[in-house]
Amino acid sequence: MKKSKFPLIYVAVVTAILYIPIIVAVIFSFNDSRLYTTWGGFSLRWYETLFKDEDIFEALLNSLLVGFTSCILSAVIATAAALGFRKKQPFSGIFKSTSMIPIMVPEIILGMAFLVFFHFLNLPFGFITLVIAHMTFCIPYIYLQVSTRVASLDIAPTEAARMLGAGPLRAFFTITLPDLLPSILSGMFIAFAMSFDDVIISMFVVGPKFNTLPIKIYTQVKTGITPEINALCTLMLLVTVICLGASKLLKGRKVK
Amino acid sequence: MKSKTRSDFKKVLPLYIFTLIFVLVPILYAIFLSFMTRTNTWSVEYVFTLDNYRELLKPIYLSTFADSFKLAVAVTFVDIIVGYPAGLFMARLPEKQRNFFFAALTFPFWINSIVRIASIIVLLRTYTTILYSYEAVVITMVYALLPFMIYSVYSAAVKLDNSALEAARMLGASKFRAFLDITLPLTAKGLLSGITLTFIPSMCLIYISDLLGGGKFILAGNLIENQLMKTHNLPLAAAISVVLMIFTGTVILISNRLEPVAKRRRRAR
């Protein structure tokens, strides 16, 4: 049977189309003109503006802080739960499905629920409210990754270790954790990406003195001035490429 | 053995507590608010009323809901047309190419979604005249949600056993017949989850309608935002959310129900 090239071409074209806006963002980050309708020549002025813009860097730091904090706390809760659910637990059905709600319902519903609830509790809007809100969707992402791994986990080594006198913590750290680590990390990876890019939920729970990067970008785009943001994204893209490349390289070495 | 079970319960306890306080209670509180009376400012009077739901029955809200629904249908439809074949084809590529495209599709998620949308604004403004139109909103939503459709279809299709397909073809089934009898039912699960993943957000991605619709297109999600941020009508915002929640639940339920039907149909043949 002759293999048609059509599927490959189709997939390649669709993927390419998805990349057009990204390429445009990168190109326009080097545009000398402030108006994006015209090309004013190659320039690094937006990178200069970017490095002078303390607000953006503060927002970036805030976003990283919120992302890491909520991912780490969520990883602990989700991993513990995934292990605990190996045994039958009371109310497990209700809690398993309720904890999934945040990634099922539209974000705006969560955002509004958090806004009214935190207001009711009189919690100060800012870092804490953001972390709590982000944790609600980080937990299910991590849980989903870890629980599939847990299901296929061989408990014999743990049991053996326990019988040989290892404490429960020791057994966890030497046997269970290394086994689960890849799935925990990939869950945290997804969760972090979601947290780092969240606009809608964050919109409702950011505080007067605590802005996140996506919110900052959203307000900037609304005003129509974006070359600086394009520059930021080009840099972030670069960092991502370097990180992914480095991890590939490291992995490759290990195998050898 | 008993103590073992108890220690296992300790492991799920943090999840229980967190879910209870920060997921269940806020949602229940929002539902509760939707039955309360609004006051002129941001605060709420705790007096039971059905007025908020009655308000939603007004033609202006009904038509906004209907428009938002229609837009979501259009977006989902285009995403199926473009994304379903893409997912299927991708699954049939040799493993190396498959993995490449999978990674290529994941990568844009590392670029802030608002920035990607800003670039679309630039493109539409420079090369077309459709900025601030229905088409602009639909195109951008299709763009934003397409990867989800492709993933869903791909992950179902990649598990597909090609031997059944080849056997059917060898037995003389037409390409179309083979698709209808084998491929479609086997990828129905992926398609349905793709539909859920595109349909519901297309009623709620408020920043897309804000940035590309020129303030003229109001999604169900924008209604909530407006009631919260502009009119300060908290109970009404809550009521809209409850309606949207019920709607979302129904969509998910339907797609879960349809899935066994699709499977059964296949077995019956």
Add this chain to the structure above:
Amino acid sequence: MKRILALTLCLTFLLTLVGCGKKKETLTIYTWAGMFPDEVIDAFEEETGIEVNYQNFDTDENMLMTLEASEGSGYDLVIADDYIIEQVISEGLAQELDTSKIANYKNINPTFQGQFYDPDDKYTVPYGAGIMQIAYNPDKVDLDIKGYADLFDESLEGRVGVVGNNRVVTGVILKMLGYSMNTESEKEIREAGKKLLELSPNINLIKDEYLNEDLLAGTVDVALVYQSQATLTAMENSNFKFVMPEEGLGFGIMGMFVPSKAENSDAAHQFINYILDGKTGASCFEWMGYCSTNSAADEYISDDFKSLLTLPEDLNTENAEIIQNIDQKALDVHESIWNAFVNACQ
């Protein structure tokens, strides 16, 4: 024990991360984006050693909501529109100013004092005023636009932009029909709503911020804009025409006030005094493109901008109106006709 120690260490680490950077004296200003030139803020920081934390809101309503939620804390100085300030004051979310701390208080142009939102000038200092104008590109529009009625012209189908504030847009229509922008009569508002629907085929864009970008990019050719947007358009392209509509002017004042539970009210007073300085004020008004509310600033405004940034001398106050708060029932009518208008624009 080790576990607890590790946990404590983690927590302290996190807390120091969160807590750092709070030591310096700060002034938190809450207003729209782009209200002060960077040099002015930098010079203030240098002069006083106070760090300015500049926070933005999109709309007045958003600001009010945040202030209500925080019960007047979290910010030291807010700049917003007149009508919302009336509500802020009535809800007790603003504190009385201590004019003895504001040496430059005498510089305020008295035309902008004693307004409805703060009749005794206890709480606010004006910071810029604006007039709703119609901006258009004469290269693309054949009409000689004189007033709001021209926006309805058939030749403008799908080419008009309006600001996103419903009270302003409906108010302009009310003005056109000969009513007050602040009418509470349901009949009059509904009549304006009907008229507004007739405008919908011409509307391409409803957006509150940076309509000038859309005028310059050509996504709309005619727009009902705020003064600041008119100025920004004029600065980029001298070809555009600006019209003070003949049917009557919609007019607004922005005011600075200190929220009731401001943490650093002293710094806020210092800042107000600093801004009321003639030279500083002039550079601010030039930068944001609003009419000067500061008599001492007028002379420092460069001649290029003088006509744009000072109120017309023949301003007929009877013909000009500020949007004020109206009762909830009228507001509900406003909301419903606006929703119908937005729906019709699709």
